[in-house]
Amino acid sequence: MITSYVKMDNTLTAINGLPAEIDSNLVWIEVNLPVEDELKNLSDTFGIETGNNHYNGEMDIGNYLYIRSDLLTLSPEGSPVFGRVNFILSDDVVITLNPNADFRPFDSALRRLNRKLQNHANPRAVLRVLLQTANDNADMVIDRIADELEQTAEDIFQISEGRSDDGKELGVQDLLSTIISLNKKEEIISRCLEAQLSLIRAVRYLNGEVHNIEEEELQILVTELAGDVVEVKEHASFEYEKVRYLQNAVTNILNIKQNQIVKVFTIITAVFLPPTLVGTFYGMNFSVMPELSWEHGFIYSMFLTLAAAILPLAYIKYKGWLR
Template structure:
């Protein structure tokens, strides 16, 4: 542990924290401190160490990622990360760095490379979300001929994509603040030009992903409004059918009501053709409104 550039503390116990604190001469943030929302509690300098905390997702294969804070403690010669969940970037970064012989000459280069892997992972999540949102859009606006639109299922999918996009956007916002703070730290420490340029590139990448996440959030809102509009159109079509049926059957009902009255002096009661006359009159009174609606294009 003495010669390690990167110490990754996963669900550390008190003994592990104490050992690392003795090694660094710094206090490691506790889980409660990592969950503080004030920027001053997430980004600060103390005893020569830079403390930075960001919200990162884990279990991102689905639409309900686990969002937890991860703390990065950068000293002059070591990087310490403290986390209580498993973001995929922390699992995939070490073997990829070993496989590609990634240059990590000091703790700063390890931190920047790790943050680049985190941002790449967030970009992959947004790309997958964008593909899923496009698929939902096609289902809404270009349904196949034999497909039955399940509006409840569509609304649930839109809601899940909205939550996923919102979570990733929150993570990117914390990373944007972290990258800005890290840029100031590298300037103060007179880090190499390469490190400073990589931090600037990292900040630009995060901003572009934030713009993309904002666009996806707007598209999700649009699809939500569109789906609700489709539901209203379907409901209006059903109500229109009942309204037309009520209007068509209103005249026959009126005629039947008239001839159903029990008055003594009704001329048609003794008429031999009275019954077929009433039936024919009811049929004609139903056909006329139907023909009128059809001519006006209301059916």
């Protein structure tokens, strides 16, 4: 699907398809999930290469600058969505090629473009706003992940305490679920970092196309955008380190809980092994067992068994192994 953005009375207006007349009022063409006929129409009209394999990263072909960038945004359900967008920039128009129908990173760009006249003064200004929108989308995604990590940290604290706020007992299985969740977040943040690196390259290429003297104001905005993109990347790096820290914390808690389980079984074994040994003696079929003829032989054997259990338990408690 092709959507063209044309200047009408100092305002950008979206129209379906290409306009009947291609002139200087056309500044942005957004192409989402294009079909072959649409790509051919673009190629014939503007003389551009529309295949994904024609360039890798950034290339100058004819009068066009081709930039490939991996971006991310939030879906309507609030989950991160990653996609690849190809930017094609010239002095007359900027074209965005998006092969993924579910990835719509520029839905809010039109409102931004119409806030100020200089935002859509030329294709380079439009591309600056598109990249700013992509960076803000990434910032929202990382903020969402940061909030989830805060909740995860609280869950880990509750698991370490052994019970949740509602009194539910928490154990190893809850830690395993937390580890899986953290692994997924680690993967998402890794892709966020890759997307920001890709966006940094795109901003750098745009910066090279802006005329320092004739477009001084735009140059300042692009420089500020470059700083914003780096800051979002640093934020993502910080959250990545937080994920790694939480993963280590969960692993340590898991090891402690597993050691506690092993310790409990060890103590049970140490307590019940001596009484088992006493019972084994009295289970033997010897012809002469004096205790069998004693008046209080049964009570004697019971006290002997109880003492065999209490003495190891008292020793374990004295050593502090029950803590």
